[in-house]
Amino acid sequence: MNVTMNHSFLPDSHDRIGTLELIARTGGDLRRRKLLLMIIALIAQATFLPKALHAQLHLDYRPIQIEGQLPDILIEDLTLKSIEEMSNADFDAQDEEAQAFYLRSNLALKNAFLSGHVFIDDPMSEYLRTLVGYLLRDHPEFQDKINVYATRFPTANAFCWRNGTIFVNTALLRYLDNEAQLACILAHEIQHYILSHSVQSFQKERDLEEEVEAGADLDAEYENMRFSRHQEMEADSMGLQLYLDTDYHPHHAVTALQVLKEINGDDGPYPHLDLLDLLATPELEIDSSQLKFFSREADEEMEEEAEETSDASEEEDVDYSTHPDIDKRIEAVRRMLPEYDVTDTAAIEEGGFILPSERFYSTMLISTYETLELYYQKGMYAHSLYLGLRLAKDFPENQFVQGVIAQSVFWLIFHDQYLDVDEILPDPYSYKGYPFGDFVYFLKYVRSSKFEPILGAVLVHRATTFPDNPEIQIAYARYLLETGEKEEAQEKFDQFSQSFPDSRHANFARNKAETLK
Incomplete structure (x- = not known):
């Protein structure tokens, strides 16, 4: 074939x-x-x-x-x-x-x-x-x-x-x-x-x-x-x-x-990401001192979970790797x-190259985008959000990256199973103090506290900034529906089906608009 x-x-x-x-x-x-x-x-x-x-x-x-x-x-x-x-x-x-x-x-x-x-x-x-x-x-x-x-x-x-x-x-x-x-x-x-x-x-x-x-x-x-x-x-x-x-x-x-x-x-394969990158939206006035408060609360929760596993018996020191x-x-x-x-x-x-270096760097960028797509398709939304935010620092106008960020935020807001720390981190406590571990615990804390609107503001900001991105707009419409804004959601779904008739979400949006009338 x-x-x-x-x-x-x-x-x-x-x-x-x-x-x-x-x-x-x-x-x-x-x-x-x-x-x-x-x-x-x-x-x-x-x-x-x-x-x-x-x-x-x-x-x-x-x-x-x-x-x-x-x-x-x-x-x-x-x-x-x-x-x-x-x-x-x-x-x-x-x-x-x-x-x-x-x-x-x-x-x-x-x-x-x-x-x-x-x-x-x-x-x-x-x-x-x-x-x-x-x-x-x-x-x-x-x-x-x-x-x-x-x-x-x-x-x-x-x-x-x-x-x-x-x-x-x-x-x-x-x-x-x-x-x-x-x-x-x-x-x-x-x-x-x-x-x-x-x-x-x-x-x-x-x-x-x-x-x-x-x-x-x-x-x-x-x-x-x-x-x-x-x-x-x-x-x-x-x-x-x-x-x-x-x-x-x-x-x-x-x-x-x-x-x-x-x-x-x-640390795993996760370079540093400033959490303010996640929260840098005009709708929120969050400075580094507030971020430290959020991170400290998340850190205390991490410590509590670590104590629960501290009584586990130590295994014999035999190398089975x-x-x-x-x-x-x-x-x-x-x-x-x-x-x-x-x-x-x-x-x-x-001596780092035989072929033109651009071929290597373009391959690396393609592989990063494909990894981002993999994380998203497998429901690894903490990973896709983290990697998406890192890519957005270098390519803030990239429509694909911003779309994955918006979709990841939506799923993390409304679905608890995607923030199961034990599933995301191989050894949760060992990630304490490392960027991705801190990021996951921070998300979990924000998601389970009165600060949950922080993630919603991230999604709202992107919906305003990228009006022509169908992935962002459908995520925003679903966000409105989940938060009880049914009239606005109906209007948004109807607008989506007309603006993006060829989108993979068009039929879903059309059906939702009809159901909400």
């Missing part, structure tokens, strides 16, 4: 790559010359597109419709495919456990594609494929076996499937600082495939089960996790060799891991790097 992709964004660029230098590096090999021509074509595309298209991304965004050339795994007989793959991996065709492992893996990958969260022919995936091609330019035997896709999942993660399919979540893409960090992560995932780590894990798990059945005194789960940590260190080491065979600066192999450390730290300690990974990578001048910031910055 092949359909046309409706790209909502195309990058703009003015940088140039040293084409002759790249030709010299890639030599005369046919595969590498093909890669070079692909890179040059992408650069030409990025260079000559009108600036207006790039500027449009700052003003609005239309989430990508996931369409395109579907992978073969969706139409293949997975049982036959699994048997063939087993044979290629030297498994006995009668090995039922191995056959079940291969079949489960193929079914899981197929279901991932069917989930609607895997992008196909989109700018992000195209960019990722270009980087993979560059990393593997001297390894043609793997170029046709690695397939990389941008994916819309809420965890900041990248993952390599057994068959060489790599998923890179938009929630991860948006936190990277440069192309070199992304290349380093891709090199790590590529090595998981080259080293057959998925199959090794299956074999290790089966061996451990046999040892336990034979009476061996061991913690099978711990041993399996320790083996997983060994694989991660091996992928770091071999991926680093692949990365160092490029023109990216060695320093970014360290900074890539540092970014992962920040994402997985207690599948990844090694991130600081140990960083130190190991540092030891393997060649010497370089850490004070030469110009060289480090220049």
